[in-house]
Amino acid sequence: MKQIGSIIAGEHRVNESAEKIEVRNPYNQELLSTIHSSSLEDLEAAIDNAHDVYMETMRSMPAHQRSKILQTAARLLEERNEQFAKTISEEAGKPIVEARGEVTRALQVLQLASGEAKNLNGEQIAMDSAIGGEKQLGIVKRIPLGVVAAITPFNFPLNLALHKIAPAIAIGNTVVLKPAEKTPISSVLLHDLLLDAGLPPGAVNIVNGYGIDLVKPLVTHPKVKKVTFTGSDKVGWHVKDLAKEKPVTLELGSNAPNIIFNDANLENAAAAITMGGFTFAGQACVSAQRVFVHKEIYEEFVSLLTEKIESLKIGDPADETTQLGPMITEDAATRAENWIQEAVRQGATLRTGGERNGPFLVPAILENVKPNMNVVCMEVFAPMIAIIPFEDEQRAIEEANESEYGLQAGVFTNDINRAFRIADQLEMGGVWINEVSVRRYDHFPYGGVKQSGIGKEGVRYAIEGMSDLKFIGVKLL
Numbered sequence: 044m045k046q047i048g049s050i051i052a053g054e055h056r057v058n059e060s061a062e063k064i065e066v067r068n069p070y071n072q073e074l075l076s077t078i079h080s081s082s083l084e085d086l087e088a089a090i091d092n093a094h095d096v097y098m099e100t101m102r103s104m105p106a107h108q109r110s111k112i113l114q115t116a117a118r119l120l121e122e123r124n125e126q127f128a129k130t131i132s133e134e135a136g137k138p139i140v141e142a143r144g145e146v147t148r149a150l151q152v153l154q155l156a157s158g159e160a161k162n163l164n165g166e167q168i169a170m171d172s173a174i175g176g177e178k179q180l181g182i183v184k185r186i187p188l189g190v191v192a193a194i195t196p197f198n199f200p201l202n203l204a205l206h207k208i209a210p211a212i213a214i215g216n217t218v219v220l221k222p223a224e225k226t227p228i229s230s231v232l233l234h235d236l237l238l239d240a241g242l243p244p245g246a247v248n249i250v251n252g253y254g255i256d257l258v259k260p261l262v263t264h265p266k267v268k269k270v271t272f273t274g275s276d277k278v279g280w281h282v283k284d285l286a287k288e289k290p291v292t293l294e295l296g297s298n299a300p301n302i303i304f305n306d307a308n309l310e311n312a313a314a315a316i317t318m319g320g321f322t323f324a325g326q327a328c329v330s331a332q333r334v335f336v337h338k339e340i341y342e343e344f345v346s347l348l349t350e351k352i353e354s355l356k357i358g359d360p361a362d363e364t365t366q367l368g369p370m371i372t373e374d375a376a377t378r379a380e381n382w383i384q385e386a387v388r389q390g391a392t393l394r395t396g397g398e399r400n401g402p403f404l405v406p407a408i409l410e411n412v413k414p415n416m417n418v419v420c421m422e423v424f425a426p427m428i429a430i431i432p433f434e435d436e437q438r439a440i441e442e443a444n445e446s447e448y449g450l451q452a453g454v455f456t457n458d459i460n461r462a463f464r465i466a467d468q469l470e471m472g473g474v475w476i477n478e479v480s481v482r483r484y485d486h487f488p489y490g491g492v493k494q495s496g497i498g499k500e501g502v503r504y505a506i507e508g509m510s511d512l513k514f515i516g517v518k519l520l
Contacts, residue, residue: 053244
């Protein structure tokens with residue numbers, strides 16, 4: 044069992060007198076590790092060291108070297124993929140097959156960042172486009188910002204950390220990472236892998252502990268020049284308020300709508316919604332939560348969906364055949380169970396599932412829901428979907444937009460004109476056609492509108508948010 048503390052300048056520092064946090068397997072409560080919480084002095088040291096490494100090394104490191112480090116890291120991750128997958132499965136309760144998928148995506152993030160590190164192109168400005176600009180040369184360079192504060196959640200502990208770390212390295216920043224206290228082990232392994240890949244010690248430092256203790260002093264520190272946060276909307280907007288004038292990227296919550304039309308391929312749609320609603324027990328911000336189904340195919344589709352959902356195998360995340368594991372804690376499962384029961388008391392019908400056994404929640408389908416129910420208007424973050432019938436296309440769009448969130452949506456139809464018409468009207472950061480809302484690849488711009496956040500991730504877009512443009516003008520004599 045490994046003891047976890049702070050990681051500063053490449054050194055693991057464990058303070059035996061610090062507050063201790065147990066890291067347990069959500070499935071069987073096995074004790075995996077103990078966090079010795081970072082103190083404010085540890086945090087100060089981590090930021091100071093990251094700033095020094097930025098000033099002395101990273102900002103002047105040539106692009107080819109940063110690219111090589113990231114490419115080497117990708118190779119090492121491929122070699123250690125089963126170690127990382129097992130770690131993710133154990134600390135997050137994620138089925139091992141899904142955990143391997145997360146490692147594969149993380150590997151691609153490193154590869155994408157390696158490529159982008161050598162393609163950070165600026166531009167030349169045609170200065171003579173302005174009166175008086177004759178015999179002048181103007182160029183624009185993309186430059187790093189400095190120390191990036193990265194705060195990450197439990198649900199994708201490796202890939203979401205790399206969505207912040209890899210772009211930062213690619214442009215020449217340094218990072219102080221604060222991972223979720225429930226899933227810190229994969230971040231520690233990632234740090235050590237990056238050092239093995241040739242990253243200078245201190246280019247990534249890690250502080251561990253509760254967010255209530257560490258987030259405010261991390262975000263407000265004057266040497267932190269950029270904040271990137273993934274998590275709940277309540278905490279995220281508080282982080283933005285704390286950051287004040289600093290650039291901030293927020294990847295927050297959602298209650299993703301998916302619209303199934305009567306001309307859709309129902310088998311494809313049902314399979315997609317099953318995957319999209321229940322991957323990692325629904326604990327994904329773009330998990331399919333509100334499913335709008337045309338009345339003409341309502342019963343056929345819901346019956347097909349119910350059959351697929353009821354066939355999902357629930358059990359031990361380490362079992363190769365498990366499709367749905369536990370939620371991150373029993374408290375999280377209890378909260379979701381209470382929301383389902385509350386909706387039933389308010390008039391909803393439970394089509395299937397909804398029973399809880401410790402941290403496990405049987406996949407649930409709710410019908411006859413109302414817009415003001417928590418299971419509709421809030422983010423459930425659990426293996427549950429609400430089915431909503433519709434007749435009119437425009438009304439379906441309006442209901443999908445009647446949410447404070449706007450991250451991603453799915454539209455299932457064989458009418459290409461309708462597909463693009465609806466995509467343009469949905470108030471979302473991204474819209475999938477004939478694919479479920481949960482689908483994400485690591486190179487496209489990912490981010491929401493409204494309460495779902497600000498800024499974009501996806502390697503190239505994250506780099507843009509972690510850098511600035513500097514103009515250099517030359518008068519030719």
